[in-house]
Amino acid sequence: MRFNHDILHRIPVRSLQVFEAAARHANFTQAGDALGITQSAVSRQIGELEKRLGVPLFARAGPQIALTRAGEVLFERAARAFADLRAGVAACRAVEGLSNVVTLSMLPSVAALWLAPRLEEFAKAHPEIDLRVSASRHLVSFEAEGIDLAVRYGPGNWPGLVSEFLASETVRPVCTPDYARRIGIEQPSDLLKATLIHPDIEEGWSDWFAAAGVAVDAVPSGPSFSDDTAALNGVLGHQAVFLGRSVLTARELEAGRIVAPFDIEMPASFGYWLVRPGGQEPSAARDSVRKWILQAFGRPAQEV
Incomplete structure (x- = not known):
């Protein structure tokens, strides 16, 4: 089989993005939720990518999916590439003074029942910040998904992350x-x-x-x-x-x-925690969001 060196010109970046999300979540439905598309759209994109590459990327057994060896090889590189792209975009925006964008992850229920009623309050306190909320049930990958902060419900001991206690219930x-x-x-x-x-x-x-x-x-x-x-x-x-x-x-x-x-x-067995990656680069906008969330939960905001 002859390798076509122009193959990247025939593969839409969107298909690779969908593949990376599906592989990361190990679930087409969750990948669709994260990307804002349907499960069937994810399946179509994956099928088209497999057709263009000429190799299966997932082994399917009913609703269960698993990466094939070829899929593992592609995912390893795709995940690294998209993480680099997200970091590059963030750095680019920072250079141009657009570092006021903060992406906050939380459960859909917390977004709807806790955050949504407070959005006007936040907007009045920080009109300069472009707050973007990613509502999902899975534990996000901060770097891979471009997440700055997360409000999580759990035990608070996530490896590699800094957790600040918000509330028990x-x-x-x-x-x-x-x-x-x-x-x-x-x-x-x-x-x-x-x-x-x-x-x-x-x-x-x-x-x-x-x-x-x-x-x-x-x-x-x-x-x-x-x-x-x-x-x-x-x-x-x-x-x-x-x-x-x-x-x-x-x-x-x-x-x-x-x-x-x-x-x-x-x-309750678990509590609410404000979570961020350890070793983050300083960001005034992100720290403002952090302090506002801590204040809204009635917690003191220590300097970081």
Whole structure:
């Protein structure tokens, strides 16, 4: 087989970008979410790239994918190339005085329920900063994805990263006042006759019923959401009771749109952390965003 030295002229850079994202996430759907395209679009781009290269890049077994040896070779170089390009773009912008762009990563639920209500407050405090939010559930690669800061929910001990504690939280049942009246929720055992939305965290309904002293052989089944925003929308629609996390439900509780029928709450296993790579180059804009987030969570901002 003859190698065509002009092959790069026939391969769209977008296809390589999609391949790099798919290989990094090991999942076409997550790659599409990160790039803002559909899973089918990712699949088409990968198929076209494989056709142009003449080699399979992924071994597919149903929804599971894995890099072939050829895919591993290409990914190693593509990841390095895109990381260099992102660093080059950032350096270029800094030279031209455009270093006011800060990309912040966080869970979609935190972006929707914690950050979004505070965006006007941030814009008034820092009109000079171009804040870009990357909402995703995966643990981002800061260099590969061009992320400056991240708000993460977890234990706080991520290797190679600097973590600053933001907040712990508690978990307790929440619902609308109307739903509580309609179902007749007066004591913890009354929740057994409600529709229960099951959370995607360590703490579950069996833990809460045990804390409330309610003996149950089996917790009633119910819908489960991987994102608290969707779960809270179900609650706000007067449809169910959810084990709400205090940080994410605080505004709705304060506004009276939802209530916590009981004071029984559990400490969450994880907390919120502000995370950044160790050894970052100084950036006034990034440090301003960092200090604002710490202040919004009620934490002191130490100098870095």
